[in-house]
Structures are given as C-alpha cells and as structure tokens.
Amino acid sequence: MSENKDWIGSAIKHPGALHDAAAKAGALDSKGHIKDSWLKRHAKGNSTLAHRARLAMILKRLHK
Numbered sequence: 229m230s231e232n233k234d235w236i237g238s239a240i241k242h243p244g245a246l247h248d249a250a251a252k253a254g255a256l257d258s259k260g261h262i263k264d265s266w267l268k269r270h271a272k273g274n275s276t277l278a279h280r281a282r283l284a285m286i287l288k289r290l291h292k
Contacts, residue, residue, distance in 0.1 A: 239283055246280040 255266035
C-alpha cells in the first residue's frame with residue numbers, strides 16, 4: 229500500500245474555514261479553540277462542514 233506522506237497538506241484546502249464557521253456560531257472557548265461538543269455535533273453527515281469537523285477531530289488525536 230502506497231501512502232501519501234503529505235496527506236494532511238493536501239486535505240486542507242481552505243485553512244481557517246472551520247474556525248470561521250465555529251466563530252460565527254459562537255462555538256469558541258476562552259482560548260479561541262473550537263469546542264469539542266460543537267465539533268462532534270457537526271461531524272455527522274456528508275456536508276463540507278462535516279468533513280472539516282471530522283478532519284479536525286482526527287488531527288486533534290494525531291497531535292496527542
């Protein structure tokens with residue numbers, strides 16, 4: 229199986245779009261991070277926002 233080692237860079241087409249959507253919804257905490265509850269709620273479905281939320285959750289797990 230060949231893996232693309234730069235898959236994260238190619239997966240993020242519009243940096244900051246999810247953060248902007250969360251800010252409009254008032255879903256940022258005091259540090260400016262997106263709340264986990266908002267991410268989980270919006271990660272369901274097949275919309276662009278759902279795809280971005282799921283990717284954010286994956287990247288958050290990779291960071292740990």
